[in-house]
Every structure is written in structure tokens, then in C-alpha cells.
Amino acid sequence: MVQELAETQTRPRLEAKFRKPTLNDGAALWRMAKDSQVLDLNSSYSYLLWCRDFAETSVVATIDDEPAGFVTGYVRPDEPGTLMVWQVAVNSAFRGQKLAATMLDELAARLDSDFVETTITDDNAASMRLFSSFAERRNVPLERDPLFTRSMYPDGHDTEFLFRIGPLN
Numbered sequence: 001m002v003q004e005l006a007e008t009q010t011r012p013r014l015e016a017k018f019r020k021p022t023l024n025d026g027a028a029l030w031r032m033a034k035d036s037q038v039l040d041l042n043s044s045y046s047y048l049l050w051c052r053d054f055a056e057t058s059v060v061a062t063i064d065d066e067p068a069g070f071v072t073g074y075v076r077p078d079e080p081g082t083l084m085v086w087q088v089a090v091n092s093a094f095r096g097q098k099l100a101a102t103m104l105d106e107l108a109a110r111l112d113s114d115f116v117e118t119t120i121t122d123d124n125a126a127s128m129r130l131f132s133s134f135a136e137r138r139n140v141p142l143e144r145d146p147l148f149t150r151s152m153y154p155d156g157h158d159t160e161f162l163f164r165i166g167p168l169n
């Protein structure tokens, strides 16, 4: 198993470390989401809540002990083998160096997930590439279907397409 994972994982060029978030990371996660100017910025409260209650299914990347990126996710209550990735962000200073890819690899390996899901809007090429590449490294199917369409939103939010990757095991 360890050898299989080593073959599918990518490694960042940076001296990054990966760990579960703690309450102390909540503010940094909110700031990174805000600074991304792409992610839906949720309340600062929600990031603290996530760090408390969903640490097991989330990752923080640190460089020199400072948060440089994060993945927040949860295991779907009605489908325990499926990791739903909620948000991914990497500090702009550290992008393009496989930090996001490695965080996803770490999380999927930690949870031994059968499927990984996320939703992506059509204008987010970086995110599409991140998840397509995750599927390609494992040579597993990726399905893409509209999940939350524009008419469902009260505020004209773009359609979020569900990317479902797997089975991984």
C-alpha cells in the first residue's frame, strides 16, 4: 500500500509539512480564502468551526511553520467512503509547486477514500486541472455533472459542477 501511494503521489519542491488543522489555524484559513479572491468567502466563524469539527478530513500545509495552503473537506454522512472536498487554497507566493496536489494526496491517503468529490465552476481552470490531474495520476474515472445550477441559488451564483473521482481502491 505504501509503495502504491508513493507511485501516485507528487512531491512539492518546497520544504512543506502537512498536518491536520487546529483551532489556531482558523484565522489563517479565512485569510487565505479571502486573499484567493476566487473562493466563496464564508464567515470567519465557519473556518474556526471547521478546524474544530472537521480537522480529521482537512489538511494544512505549512512552510517554515506558517500556513501556506489548506484543503477543507468532510466525509459524506450518507456515503462514508466518499471524501467531499469543500475548499482548496494555496497562498499565491507558493502556487505552481504541487502544494495543492500533495495536500489532496495526503488527505485521500489518510482517509483511504473510495471516491473524492468536489464542485467547480466553469471558470476555474486551476481547480479543474488540480482534480483532473489527481484522477489521471491514479488512472481512475472522473465524472462531471451539474450539481447546483444557477436557478437553485438566490444570488445568481454560477453553476457548480460535481467532479466525482474513483473508485480509488
Ligand SMILES: CC(C)(COP(=O)(O)OP(=O)(O)OC[C@H]1O[C@@H](n2cnc3c(N)ncnc32)[C@H](O)[C@@H]1OP(=O)(O)O)[C@@H](O)C(=O)NCCC(=O)NCCS
Binding pocket: 036, 038, 039, 086, 087, 088, 089, 090, 091, 094, 095, 096, 097, 098, 099, 100, 101, 102, 124, 125, 126, 127, 129, 130, 133
Ligand atoms: C487552485 C490552487 C489551489 C492550485 O494550487 P497549486 O499548489 O498552485 O496547484 P499545484 O501546483 O498542486 O498544481 C496542481 C495541478 O493544477 C495545475 N494548475 C495549477 N494552477 C493552475 C492554473 N492557474 N491554471 C491551470 N492549471 C493550473 C498544475 O499545472 C497541476 O497540473 P498537473 O498535475 O497536470 O501538472 C491555487 O491556484 C489557488 O489557491 N487558487 C485560488 C483558490 C481556488 O481556486 N481554489 C480551488 C477551488 S476549491
